[in-house]
């Protein structure tokens with residue numbers, strides 16, 4: 001469900017576990033909607049990247065300042081009247097609450113799919129710091145969108161073009 005009653009510019013987080021397609025879809029969708037794009041991957045501290053590279057998942061304390069930084073950047077964009085799309089795992093409801101605390105109109109698009117398909121996709125790409133072995137922990141941490149959260153859940157089985165078409169239709173009216 002997407003709230004289209006606000007005149008505020010679009011602020012949207014493309015969320016999901018490692019390898020779900022956040023960067024791919026987020027970038028294409030931002031382009032389609034004429035929005036700025038920020039990849040949350042680029043905003044981790046060197047210490048957080050090193051932790052993930054060592055095979056250890058981030059915990060709530062590691063993620064909090066990162067989520068605050070992403071939320072601040074989104075708030076800045078919205079206050080300037082500019083639409084923005086962000087790729088960010090946003091795995092837990094409390095993380096999304098933190099971001100909504102800064103940008104109440106924030107919407108979420110959850111790229112949802114099967115662990116085996118994602119694991120297969122991960123074998124086909126290299127990542128700067130994130131080893132495929134963290135995928136189990138990503139699924140253990142994931143809390144899907146609640147019915148009362150503004151946003152939509154979409155299957156990552158579909159092609160990037162199909163996903164972007166569907167999301168542009170859902171969120172393009174904002």
Ligand SMILES: Nc1ncnc2c1ncn2[C@@H]1O[C@H](COP(=O)(O)OP(=O)(O)OP(=O)(O)O)[C@@H](O)[C@H]1O
Nearest residue numbers: 017018019020021022023024121125156158159160
């Ligand atoms: N809908 C899709 N269909 C097929 N392949 C896809 C799709 N979306 C993404 N991919 C491919 O899957 C891999 C992971 O995608 P991407 O890097 O965008 O995911 P991500 O969620 O941003 O990952 P991470 O958070 O780990 O950086 C890439 O190789 C990408 O090309």
Ligand SMILES: O=C(O)[C@H](O)[C@@H](O)[C@H](O)[C@H](O)CO
Nearest residue numbers: 017018019041058089090130
């Ligand atoms: O919340 C997290 O654990 C992190 O954001 C990870 O999800 C990675 O940043 C990202 O997915 C790169 O692979």
